Amino acid sequence: MAIDELAFTPLQSLVGGVLIGSAAVLLLVLLGRIAGISGIVGGLLKWRPDELGWRLAFVFGIALAPVLFGLIASPPSVEISAGNPLLIVAGLLVGFGARLGSGCTSGHGVCGLARLSRRSLVATLVFMATAFLTQFLR
């Protein structure tokens, strides 16, 4: 295993991580909710009128981040190598799997690990392992 020195961005990634962690803490302290994106998006698909407002606002906040970020700095370049059929399959797996497994990278990988949840540790190890395996076998 060789580290790709050109691609590695330790400082930006650490700072970005701190922002993500801060958002997760703020959501819990201010609104009492866990910042699990798949749970919040999945919750929109159920009829819960009292939960609809904050969930929609949070989701729109994330989606508008590139637009507002683009006003002050040049937005980072994005490359999606997967073709359309692969994206459809991947999207179905990510949506179904995250709901069945009660969480994704944010809910289990950040919030759950930070809460020292054994369930989240197992979930994170499993999805990291299958993601590595998927790339390795391709």
Add this chain to the structure above:
Amino acid sequence: MTRTVIAFLVGLLFGIGLLVSGMANPQKVLGFFNVHHWDPSLALVMAGAIGVALPGFALAGRLDKSVFGEALQLPKARHIDRPLIVGSALFGFGWGLAGICPGPALVLSGAGEFKGMLFMLSMLCGMIIFEKVAAGPTART
């Protein structure tokens, strides 16, 4: 109203975190899973996020209520069960194929990337399928 504005601003901070960290770029995420040319950036994103959230959540856990007066809604499940393992495995499979998870799917859609929107729509379909076929016996929020 205040709750809505706060949720929006916190979401915005989360999204900016994804952009700054590089995790909104699927190719960079896939670099973490590439054993030949390994880009360890994702590990640092998690280290930064957990480094803040670990003490933050520990302190928040002492609160009786959130600042806006609601009970803290923390997951109560403790058991390691089949849905957790199977669901996480399927999620990891999809994540490893495209390098996109739910947060970046929202950022890419908002950025107007067609492929991001296609992924987002499929992801929503996957969630709807879960609600229709699997949510019954394992329902939890």
